[in-house]
Amino acid sequence: MKSVRLVAAAFLALCGAAAANAPAPSVVPYPAHLTPQAGEFTVDATTPIVFDRADALAAAYFVDLLRRSRGIALHRRTGANAITLRRDPSIGGTEAYRLDVTPHGVTISAGRSAGVFYGTITLWQLLTQTPGKSPRLVVPAMHIEDAPRFAWRGLLLDSVRHFQSVAFIKSFLDAMAREKLNVLQWHLTDDQGWRLEIRKYPRLTQIGAWRVPAGGQGDIDPKTVKPRLYGGYYTQAQVREIVAFAAARHIAVVPEIEMPGHAMAAVVAYPRLGSVPNPPTAVSSDWGVFPYLYNVDDKTFAFLEDVLTETMALFPSAYIHVGGDEAVKDQWKANPAIQAKMHALGFADEDALQSWFVARIGAFLKAHGRRLIGWDEILQGGVPPDATITSWRGIDGAITAAKAGHDAVLSPAPVLYFDNRQAEGANEPSGRGAIVSLGDVYDFDPAPTSLSDAERAHIIGVQANIWTEHIREERNAAYATFPRAAALAELAWSPAAMHDHADFFARMPAELDRYAAFGLPHGPLAADPAPLSPTIRDSHELALCSSAIVLSIEGPQPFTGPRPVFLHDIINPCWIWKNADLAGVIQIALTAGLLPFNFQIGADAEKVARRPAATPDGEFEVHLDTCDGAKIATVPMSQPSPGTGLAAARGPLAPQAGVHDLCFVFTRPALDPYWALHTVELVH
Numbered sequence: 001m002k003s004v005r006l007v008a009a010a011f012l013a014l015c016g017a018a019a020a021n022a023p024a025p026s027v028v029p030y031p032a033h034l035t036p037q038a039g040e041f042t043v044d045a046t047t048p049i050v051f052d053r054a055d056a057l058a059a060a061y062f063v064d065l066l067r068r069s070r071g072i073a074l075h076r077r078t079g080a081n082a083i084t085l086r087r088d089p090s091i092g093g094t095e096a097y098r099l100d101v102t103p104h105g106v107t108i109s110a111g112r113s114a115g116v117f118y119g120t121i122t123l124w125q126l127l128t129q130t131p132g133k134s135p136r137l138v139v140p141a142m143h144i145e146d147a148p149r150f151a152w153r154g155l156l157l158d159s160v161r162h163f164q165s166v167a168f169i170k171s172f173l174d175a176m177a178r179e180k181l182n183v184l185q186w187h188l189t190d191d192q193g194w195r196l197e198i199r200k201y202p203r204l205t206q207i208g209a210w211r212v213p214a215g216g217q218g219d220i221d222p223k224t225v226k227p228r229l230y231g232g233y234y235t236q237a238q239v240r241e242i243v244a245f246a247a248a249r250h251i252a253v254v255p256e257i258e259m260p261g262h263a264m265a266a267v268v269a270y271p272r273l274g275s276v277p278n279p280p281t282a283v284s285s286d287w288g289v290f291p292y293l294y295n296v297d298d299k300t301f302a303f304l305e306d307v308l309t310e311t312m313a314l315f316p317s318a319y320i321h322v323g324g325d326e327a328v329k330d331q332w333k334a335n336p337a338i339q340a341k342m343h344a345l346g347f348a349d350e351d352a353l354q355s356w357f358v359a360r361i362g363a364f365l366k367a368h369g370r371r372l373i374g375w376d377e378i379l380q381g382g383v384p385p386d387a388t389i390t391s392w393r394g395i396d397g398a399i400t401a402a403k404a405g406h407d408a409v410l411s412p413a414p415v416l417y418f419d420n421r422q423a424e425g426a427n428e429p430s431g432r433g434a435i436v437s438l439g440d441v442y443d444f445d446p447a448p449t450s451l452s453d454a455e456r457a458h459i460i461g462v463q464a465n466i467w468t469e470h471i472r473e474e475r476n477a478a479y480a481t482f483p484r485a486a487a488l489a490e491l492a493w494s495p496a497a498m499h500d501h502a503d504f505f506a507r508m509p510a511e512l513d514r515y516a517a518f519g520l521p522h523g524p525l526a527a528d529p530a531p532l533s534p535t536i537r538d539s540h541e542l543a544l545c546s547s548a549i550v551l552s553i554e555g556p557q558p559f560t561g562p563r564p565v566f567l568h569d570i571i572n573p574c575w576i577w578k579n580a581d582l583a584g585v586i587q588i589a590l591t592a593g594l595l596p597f598n599f600q601i602g603a604d605a606e607k608v609a610r611r612p613a614a615t616p617d618g619e620f621e622v623h624l625d626t627c628d629g630a631k632i633a634t635v636p637m638s639q640p641s642p643g644t645g646l647a648a649a650r651g652p653l654a655p656q657a658g659v660h661d662l663c664f665v666f667t668r669p670a671l672d673p674y675w676a677l678h679t680v681e682l683v684h
């Protein structure tokens with residue numbers, strides 16, 4: 001907040017006050033213009049709050065935030081020294097507001113209800129800069145003029161790969177609102193499940209919402225004597241409840257109905273929708289990219305239009321997201337009827353066919369007053385008319401779209417993929433192996449330099465995605481989201497000229513205290529790795545031998561409660577303890593998990609390292625100095641305990657002198673399942 005400090009310093013110099021370097025108030029995202037003034041205002045339970053009926057929702061939300069976080073209950077009444085919410089039509093912009101704190105009261109003015117709402121959020125943050133409940137809260141006098149940099153300030157929540165409760169989604173929306181985020185892209189359909197009740201097609205949720213979890217074949221339900229199914233779906237009543245809850249917080253819920261790919265659950269439910277004669281009969285629990293695409297015949301379009309009609313009735317959002325990513329075209333290439341249609345339509349390839357597919361859906365949405373948005377792959381084969389793009393394969397899709405006059409949202413992997421873990425260390429919950437820290441997110445630049453100012457105006461916002469392949473538990477979905485969502489919110493709301501890494505980090509402890517007041521799980525501000533033990537290491541404290549597809553993931557057990565997390569490259573599970581002191585070490589002890597190989601990675605599966613096993617469950621091997629070096633220990637493995645998800649084993653280690661690198665690998669009776677190291681101990 002360099003410019004804020006300058007303004008503050010200038011003002012304080014004029015007043016002859018000290019502390020020209022007073023820190024910026026702990027507001028996140030930081031307001032566009034904040035000018036400190038002389039004096040302060042005190043809020044306690046006697047402070048009146050004044051508002052008209054039109055702002056009753058915002059007032060109630062503010063009163064509730066203050067009561068829950070600080071134990072102060074304000075009441076609507078007239079009187080002096082009040083907090084006043086008022087409309088001022090001269091304030092343009094749907095989300096803009098003005099906030100004045102004087103020694104005699106606080107006034108929040110805005111042209112529209114969203115502006116009033118955001119003004120109250122800012123006031124609540126100004127009142128909660130120091131932790132703990134208190135009967136009196138003091139806020140310094142100031143003048144704020146604020147409006148967001150971007151209209152689309154989004155998070156994507158994947159409720160397919162793992163399913164979250166309605167209560168969790170509400171708490172997630174609440175946490176978004178407290179950081180002025182305003183779009184929830186709700187990922188509701190995918191290969192691994194269909195989660196939205198569609199009345200006309202009940203099999204979508206009767207069949208498509210349920211799967212046998214990978215490695216869960218041992219979790220037998222005594223009632224059915226079959227594996228317990230994983231899944232769930234949102235009824236239309238629940239969806240209405242969530243959409244209304246979000247709207248009260250000025251959040252638009254944008255449903256994502258994937259097409260033409262990521263369609264396996266729908267094709268399992270209604271095989272006639274598919275592009276192959278004999279599609280699978282059960283929803284898969286594999287992660288990755290499946291080849292199942294919708295057909296392009298009129299019956300399939302009728303289905304999609306029916307689904308979208310029910311979807312539009314539930315979601316009033318201006319945009320409907322239709323996915324469009326990762327649609328590998330093998331099935332369209334192999335299907336003679338689809339090829340005939342492609343040629344009859346005069347298209348040279350399947351990308352053009354996809355563009356036609358998306359354009360046809362876009363025209364349907366447009367006829368119903370909605371706008372189509374899709375992942376950047378929908379640019380292949382020509383941008384469908386009026387389409388807005390979510391750019392995830394870097395920002396190139398957004399640049400192409402903007403240059404072609406289309407709007408775009410920046411959501412690039414890996415930096416805005418919040419399924420990547422936030423920090424090193426054994427205590428981070430499961431996720432992708434790459435580390436995307438809070439600072440990494442804050443440093444993302446949402447203003448591509450290759451665009452002209454006019455083109456840049458097509459960048460309507462930023463969005464971070466919480467994909468949940470590797471995030472099974474709700475609390476870990478929140479943990480992955482926060483505090484990185486705060487950095488995203490500041491990128492999305494605050495002016496580029498205010499961007500200041502150190503200032504942001506100085507404001508974040510107060511934000512973490514606010515999270516704590518609501519019991520919101522969250523990651524760290526910065527990595528604080530535990531000191532390494534000289535004799536025992538977790539997989540997260542070892543080096544990996546390679547980095548093809550690095551994941552930090554759970555195994556399938558125990559069936560309920562927290563599970564151990566294993567850091568490894570799924571293509572080559574192999575770990576190195578650098579510079580191990582082997583003096584006096586006579587044994588090696590380890591714990592390991594047996595993980596399902598449930599990854600759709602196409603031909604890359606051929607590349608998976610497979611060392612032949614000598615015993616039924618395979619062996620753990622220790623190699624000296626390098627992975628091809630002398631084998632100094634071989635420890636046969638046996639099945640993990642279902643209660644812990646871990647197998648413990650130990651065996652002699654050929655005595656060595658001095659300090660060496662140790663390479664750890666497992667032999668492997670089959671591709672699936674495979675061993676992943678949890679801890680290893682050098683025993684003296």
Ligand code: ACM
Nearest residue numbers: 325326375392413
């Ligand atoms: C995506 O990550 N496939 C949008």
